[in-house]
Amino acid sequence: MNYFTLSKKSSIAYLLVSLLLVGGCASNRVNRQTYRPAEARKVDKASQFLKVHMSNGYVYVLNSWEIDDTAGVKGDGKLFDYNRDLVKEGSFQIPFRDVSLFETNEVNPPPQIVAMSLVTGVSVALTLYCIANPKACFGSCPTFYVWDGKRMQVQAEGFSASIAPALEERDIDALYLARPTNRDLEMWVTNEALETHVIRYAALLLARRTENGRVFVTPSGEFYQTDSISGPATATAEEGDCLGKLSAVDGNEYFSTADSANLASTEEIQLRFDRVPGGNLGLVLGYRQTLLTTFLFYQELAYMGNSVGYWIAGLQQDKLGFAKAVKSQLWGALGAVEVLVQDKDGRWIKEGEVSEVGPIATNVEMIPLNIALPESAKIKLRLTRGLWRLDYAALARITARVEPERILPKSVVRGDSIVDNKAKEEMSGIAGPLVTLPGDKYSVIYRLPEDYRNYELFLDTKGYYLEWMRKEWADEENAGMALMMFSNPGKYLRILAPEFKKIEPQIERSFWSSKYVEH
Amino acid sequence: MSNTNLPALKLLLVAAIAIFSGCASVQAPSGYLPGASETQWDVYGGWITVAYSDSGTINTADGEFIGFQDSVVYVLTKSEPVSIRCEDVRSASFDIYSKKTWLFAGWTLLGSVSVLSHGYYAVLSLPLWLLTGIPSTISESLDGRYAENTPTIYWWQSISKFSRFPQGIPKQVDLRELKLKRFSL
Missing domain, CATH: 2.30.30.100 (SH3 type barrels.)
Incomplete structure (x- = not known):
């Protein structure tokens, strides 16, 4: 909704001037x-x-x-x-x-003038800050909250790369920190940004785990039971030791800053594992993205400007191969977290990569390793500087491949109290899709088996979302730059590097502080 | 409109009601009272409203506060001068200068609207505006106002400096000849 008939910047400017003028007109006290x-x-x-x-x-x-x-x-x-x-x-x-x-x-002058002036000063500064950093404010993705033993915690963001119908895809996220307390698992499905979310389904996947093991999903969607999970003995980034940040999925993450000349510049992290168990192994990684991709996404929308509808339609028609370009060239240029293992000849062999898009929820995935590791093994992670936040790294022994059981919603409540059977069918994939708007919240109940503590939980979603265009972004409309993201993403990332570096120090704080709504 | 904004808008509405319901209304005719700065050179008394008992009925006199002398309150109403014995007064309210309550109210409401540009920071900035703005607006509406039920002589003495004749009614003055301040609406 437009709150003003003027442009947002003009409206805010008038508002600020009005605030200052009103303050200047306030009356005085007579003695x-x-x-x-x-x-x-x-x-x-x-x-x-x-x-x-x-x-x-x-x-x-x-x-x-x-x-x-x-x-x-x-x-x-x-x-x-x-x-x-x-x-x-x-x-x-x-x-x-x-x-x-x-x-x-x-x-x-009355004392209330002083108080009101102070508040005005703080408020104006805040407004100016948000005007100056429009791409740092109001960002999010489809978000899913599950109880983690202490609170409802965002544990997954669905199909974050699916920014248009043409890019709709399935997404499987481990609910690694989920701690169900009874057979009815509650999950909140929220829309916290200025976006339209289109959800084809949101199902729960349950994979039986062993007493001391866990089940991990691979980037290709295979599920493996594991045991004997152990962290690295050392972890060294270019800046130095980062072992403590990779020891658990606890939000204490390793991340670096982006390169000032090229957003695709990479770095390496060396991991050393001692007492490596025998058998088939996999490297488990807990990770998410920084806000670099959010910046790039919003910047691209800004370059599309008022023509964003044509671009999205073009993406849908895919006459110019835009969808393929986004999936391969752009993500390819940005780079994944690559896993390289040193073979017996000392050569570094790439074993796989993880690359799920999204800055909100930590993904936990496993890369099965094909190379047999020695008792003391070295693994190298190669990742784009300033793009990834690493929370966890561990080796796990694979004991079996499993097929998860799929659970559909038992009931859905919209808002705080409205039982919504239509939304239940839509979220089950029977009807639908479910379309959500900013501020929408659904509480979804999944019925778990009696021995629910023996299962690893995953979220299986499919859909896409549409980011709402912001007026302040349209000022930067530039079709040439918009096209460059698809045609020459390498150059695009070099050109935008200085722009991102300007806001990189504060973008995290701004982003998390400016959610459209907090659940 | 997204339903997420509804709580914020409801809060703004409640705030607006709180601002205006907590404010004292000025009973002086619009344009009569000087601004606060103008009281330095304004030569008239403030505007007073007195409810008083007269032969068993309650009457009201409102007009310029002319003076207080010998336990008698003198009010120049739009039609005539009225003198009221202090002990007959049931209540009195008195304004010295015009307030700019609407400016504070507007300031608060504008500030509250401005938090729409703050994103999630509005969770902090909106209460800050309301917690500062509402008391400030109410305070402004009460500023320069005196009100009392069954006021004592001491109360009258304390506010008589805001009358036209703070020194007391001059002997040479015939109250019937006094003219009310000419003012434009």
Whole structure:
């Protein structure tokens, strides 16, 4: 909805000016003092005006004045009679004997002006900050919350790369931190951004796990039971030791800053594992993206400007191969988190990669390793600088491949209390799709097996979403740059590097502080 | 409109109601009272409304506060001067200068609207605006106002400095000849 008929920037500018003008017009507080002639010495000489009330009801209003202890009052001003008609204007010499009272008025700004001015200052600064960083504000993706033992925690973001119907795809996310407390697992499905979400389905996948093991999904959607999960003995990035940041899925993440000349520049992290178990192994990674892709996405929308509808339609028609270009060239240029293993000859062999798009929820995935590792093994991660946040790395012994059981929603509640059977069917893939708008929230109940603690939970979603265009973005419309993202993403990433570096230090804080709605 | 904005808009509405319901209304005719700065050179008394008992009925006199002397309150109404014995007064309210309550209210509402540009920061900035703006607006509406039920002599003495004749009613003045301040709406 447009709150203003003017452009947003103009409206905000008018608003700020109005705030300042209103503040400047606020009134003052009056402190009136009266003095008998005998108290003439006490009269506040700093007062700009002096009123001299006479015994006959007349009053002098003097705008420059002085009191002589013996002669009386001298000054310039006006004399009014008791009906307050003007009698005379000019200089006066007023003897004390005819004076009844002196009156001064001290006028001060009220204290509430100070408080309101402070709040205005903070508010204006905040507004200017959000204007200056439009691509740092109001961002999100389809988000899914599940109980983690302490609170409802965002544990998955669905199909974050599916930014148009043509890019619709299935997405499987591990609910790695889910801690169901009974057979009815509650999941919140929320739309927290200025986006339209189109959800074909949101199903739960349950994979049985062993007592001490866990089940991991690979980027290609295969599920493996594992046991003997162990972290690295050392983890070294270019900046130094990062072992502590990779020890658990706890939000304490390793990440670097982007290269100032090329957003596709890479870095490497060296992992060393001791006492590697025998058998088939997989490298488990917990990761998510930084806001670099969010920036690139929003910047591309800005370059598309008012023509964004044509571009999205073109993407849908795919006459120019845009969809393929996004999937292969752009993501290819940006790069994944590549996993390389050193073979017995010392060569680094790429074993796979993880690359799920999205800055909100941590993905936990496993790359099965084809090369048999020695007891002390080295694994290298190659990743794009400033693009990835790594939370976890571990080796797991694969014991079996499993097929998960698929669970559809048992019930769906819209908002806080409205039972929505239509949404239940839509989220089950029976009807639909379910379309959500900013601020929408659904509480979905999945019925788990009796021995639900023996299952690993995954979220299986399919759909796409449409980012809402912001007026401030349209100012940067540039068809050439918009096309470059598809035709020459390498160059595109080099050109945008300085722009991203300008906002990189504060983009995380701005992004998380500016969700359209908090659930 | 997204339903997410509804709570914020409801809050703004409640705030607006709170602002205006907590404010004191000025009973002086529009244009009569000087601004706060103008009180330095304004030569008239403030505007007073007095409810008083007269032969068993309650009457109201409102007009310029002319003065207080010998336990008698003098009010120049639009039609005539009225003198009221202090002990007959049931209540009195008195304004010295015109307030700019609407400016504070507008300031608060504009500020509250401006948080729409703050994204999630609005969770902090909107309450900040309301918690500062509402008390400030109410405070402004009460500023320069005196009101009292069954006011004492001391109360009258304390506010008599805001009358036309703070020194007391001059002997030479015939109250019937007094003219009310000419003012434009």
